[in-house]
Amino acid sequence: MAKILSGREVSARIKDELKGEVSELKKQGIFAGLAVIIVGDDPASRVYVNNKKKACEELGIYSEEYALSGETSEEELIGLIERLNKDDSISGILVQLPLPKHISEKRILESINPQKDVDAFHPINVGKIMTGDYDFVPCTPAGIMELIKESGVSVSGKDCVVIGRSNIVGKPMSMLLLHQNGTVTVCHSRTNNLKEKAKNADILVVAIGKPKFVTGDMIKEGAVVIDVGINRLEDKKLVGDVDFEGAEKVAGAITPVPGGVGPMTIAMLMKNTVKAAIINRTEKKI
Numbered sequence: 040m041a042k043i044l045s046g047r048e049v050s051a052r053i054k055d056e057l058k059g060e061v062s063e064l065k066k067q068g069i070f071a072g073l074a075v076i077i078v079g080d081d082p083a084s085r086v087y088v089n090n091k092k093k094a095c096e097e098l099g100i101y102s103e104e105y106a107l108s109g110e111t112s113e114e115e116l117i118g119l120i121e122r123l124n125k126d127d128s129i130s131g132i133l134v135q136l137p138l139p140k141h142i143s144e145k146r147i148l149e150s151i152n153p154q155k156d157v158d159a160f161h162p163i164n165v166g167k168i169m170t171g172d173y174d175f176v177p178c179t180p181a182g183i184m185e186l187i188k189e190s191g192v193s194v195s196g197k198d199c200v201v202i203g204r205s206n207i208v209g210k211p212m213s214m215l216l217l218h219q220n221g222t223v224t225v226c227h228s229r230t231n232n233l234k235e236k237a238k239n240a241d242i243l244v245v246a247i248g249k250p251k252f253v254t255g256d257m258i259k260e261g262a263v264v265i266d267v268g269i270n271r272l273e274d275k276k277l278v279g280d281v282d283f284e285g286a287e288k289v290a291g292a293i294t295p296v297p298g299g300v301g302p303m304t305i306a307m308l309m310k311n312t313v314k315a316a317i318i319n320r321t322e323k324k325i
């Protein structure tokens with residue numbers, strides 16, 4: 040039976056450490072503050088934003104939420120970001136994705152001050168992830184690295200396979216594994232012999248957005264399996280991109296869904312917000 044990598048437990052530990060750090064920083068006159076912007080009424084985004092706000096409260100981090108109508112123009116959104124860029128009480132700015140179709144995601148992400156870009160989605164921060172010289176690591180890949188550490192398996196020299204090539208997870212994930220000396224293969228919907236490639240992985244990260252896509256017969260005995268997927272089935276049950284029941288019989292360690300990668304993403308966002316507070320020397324809101 041595989042070791043269960045509980046994101047709930049690891050994230051609670053990390054948040055506990057951060058809570059102490061937030062309180063120490065306040066004594067030095069540095070106050071972490073996060074601005075979260077949501078445009079439109081996507082129910083999943085709403086849940087994510089609420090969880091982010093809740094985590095800020097738990098840690099003593101000041102937060103502001105901007106819930107904008109789905110009809111908000113690109114110029115209005117950029118105006119708000121520019122104001123927050125200059126606000127000395129705001130350490131980090133997060134624009135929840137996806138955005139409505141009439142707004143250019145690229146233009147919005149480029150308008151965020153890179154020093155307040157706690158998602159690490161600005162092209163400057165994306166570039167820094169390529170070179171390994173970064174302040175902010177994208178939250179989901181950063182959380183996954185913590186879970187791999189928790190498995191006790193060292194990345195160095197291992198065959199790492201990432202299924203999915205998104206800008207948010209797959210691409211930065213492959214860089215973080217490479218920085219820790221993993222041998223990385225990135226697979227996607229057009230990959231030939233995907234099953235064979237997955238089965239070669241000592242560390243398998245799955246972020247393809249298809250329920251139970253990876254089955255037990257695609258996993259190497261003893262592999263570390265990280266499931267980034269969150270899919271709601273017709274019967275309302277939440278499942279990952281990995282068939283957990285089949286996979287846990289073969290894997291050495293595996294993340295559950297829910298309670299695996301999800302809570303880690305939020306803990307890493309908090310970590311980036313604290314880092315941003317230090318970089319920007321953020322002041323108390325008056």
Ligand code: GUN
Nearest residue numbers: 133134135136137158178
């Ligand atoms: N939508 C899905 N994942 C994310 C994330 O990590 N950050 C933001 N801003 N939006 C998302």
